[in-house]
Amino acid sequence: MTVAQQAESKLVLPSPVVSFSPAGFQVVRVPTWMWIIPGRWRPVTATAQVPGVSVTATATPSSVQWALGDGTQLTCAGPGTPWRPGGDPAASSPDCGHLFERPSADQPGGTYAVTVRMHWRVDWAGGGQHGVFPDLASTSTVSVRVEEVHSLVTSNQTR
Template identity: 40%
Template sequence: MAQVSTVHWDMGDGAMVTCAQGTPYSTAYGNRMSPSCGHKYTHVSAGQPGGMYAVTATTNWTIAWTSRTTGETGTLTASAVSSTEVEILQLQSVNT
């Protein structure tokens, strides 16, 4: 059985976030922060290369195994890295 143990996020704005367990997104959350792990950008991405923050996630896995022939068991660890870019814009409104 393989399970994610942690995800380390480099948010591209200098923030590093480590999540032990995430919560799937639901539209019911609206603008609220994640109940288990999240990050709030405080600056737009306009000054970044290409106008976007480079975000990298390193997922750490724990893998339990059992040999069918000898019955031996063990645990392995593995990591996977994925990157993307996100554009953070600003919206302002004025109530009159």
């Protein structure tokens, strides 16, 4: 095993921790914003040494693949944009969102199993050389409840 491979083998990639808006459960036909929490979207490094040579491998997040449990799969180029209070609740995410078309009530546990896979580009440098390893990935799965919201108009009077 080369020193670069030793450095790569020491990388500890964090599993993606995700957030959704609206908070709590999602609503059919209401835009869902999805993002990786900021502390998880950062480069990770590891170093290996032998006498006279030190090599550092750096894994940098490059994209996120979402399998949303309703048959939809999408890839976002970045971590997604957190929704901010005061924003338009009917607005779609500018870079990583989804519109659920049906509730999750008929799924096991009444939720969709959403699998999130972060892809990492891995570079290494040291000993006067540098290179790239094949991408790595870290994955997590979360349960997301999607509900239909019904309204009832009882009067058409306005005041």
